Amino acid sequence: MRRTLRAQGHRTAVTVTLALALTATAPQPARAEPGTLTEVRAELKRLYHDAEVATSRYDAADEKVTGQEKRVHALRSRIEAAETRLGRLTSLAGAAARAQYRGDSLPAEMQFALSDNPERALDNASLARRAQQATQGVLTALTATREDLETRTDEADDVLESLRRNRRAKDTERRAVEKHIAAAKRLESRLEKKEIERLAALEKKEADDAQAAWVDTGILDKVGTDATPAGRKAIAFATRQLGKPYVWGAEGPDSYDCSGLTSQAWLAAGHPIPRTSEEQWRRLKHVPLEDMRPGDLIIYFADASHVALYIGDGEIIQAPRPGRWVYVSPAASMEILGVVRPDA
Structure with missing residues (x-):
């Protein structure tokens, strides 16, 4: 019984293998080569139209890439400015903290940096209160700058990822354009000089007939x-x-x-x-x-x-x-x- 089952399984496997082999070697359907000039004309129109569609998609991707590159540059400039401001505020906050730890009043560098009138800052009777307010202002600005820097950095990362996607799309459409144009040129290269002239005449007649019908309206x-x-x-x-x-x-x-x-x-x-x-x-x-x-x-x-x-x-x-x-x-x-x- 086992031998019978194994024999049937073997015959089935052979049959399937043979069927797959025949399928693999059988000629696959292909686009028929254009014969008449009218067919050649139609095929060229199709190829060049497909190339133009791909060109349009390429142009759209290129426009996005250009815009995103400018945006990335602007974001990087803002990030650099935020980092510079963050460093300055961190330094001021550190100076204020050290002064408060020592029990001093507002540090001189902060008095001149934060006062509307630095010449009078040292003589201000309410300097201690202002120092406290100024320190709080620096800390608030420091927090806001850190949050802004994180936001700008995250935004730049998102734009860069989108930029990479659009660059890939641009490359894909570039290959599609080149493929369609190459196919059209191969088809045209097989034409004799007289056929090329007849093809141009056929194209002109089609255009003239379409124009005449349009004008007649x-x-x-x-x-x-x-x-x-x-x-x-x-x-x-x-x-x-x-x-x-x-x-x-x-x-x-x-x-x-x-x-x-x-x-x-x-x-x-x-x-x-x-x-x-x-x-x-x-x-x-x-x-x-x-x-x-x-x-x-x-x-x-x-x-x-x-x-x-x-x-x-x-x-x-x-x-x-x-x-x-x-x-x-x-x-x-x-x-x-x-x-x-x-x-x-």
Whole structure:
């Protein structure tokens, strides 16, 4: 009976082992290689869009890191000041305690440190009472300074831990950006020169068709044509950046990503705005598309992962994607999510 059970167990183990081996060696499902240029175009759009999403997350983490580094520096300065004050108060408290132990009046150094009128301090008839009050004041200040120092130190520790987390997040998003861009470049590198030209023509036709459909709605008869003074400054800044390369994570002066360009344009106009396209969409005032005017920002895609500066006549200035440069393009060449106004 035992031999039968052992034999059955052996056969079961062999069967399971064989099944696992077959599963391990069986070909796993993989993303199909794009065949037609239309498929190549779709895959490139996906890869560059994913890269832009990761870029936006990288920018957000970078902004947090920058802010937290400044906060840590400020907290360290306050901690140093509190430590200096703590040392001075400890010294004064020690001097007061020694004087009281000896039965003396207020020490000379404390008289001059604490008196509103040091010249008259030695002649004050109520010096003993003042000494007692002053000593109590020093002890109270000493306790408060110690508590403040502990609070600042704990706060600095919390900020440092948050800073470390955001640095890790920044590194993760950096790797994601590089991965998507590398995949897109590998795909493009396999194309012949004629295919690259046809791909560019296909991209232009898609943009032109989308723009034509948008214009046919009569939208340009409704939108504003006059920018505000600040809007004109933002447009002037963006115009001066034409031809500069797109570099993810960059905000000038030699290169930009999409939200780096728009945030710097409006900073130059005297209106600081959030760094990322998602935050620009979330925090700036939304305006209806038909009320759009030059200087407004158009936010693209359902995830608000791209942004451009509207300059009028149905055109935008944008920093599009890796391998491209800042240029003027049709406003409706991409899926419009909405419009925001930095100087509302």
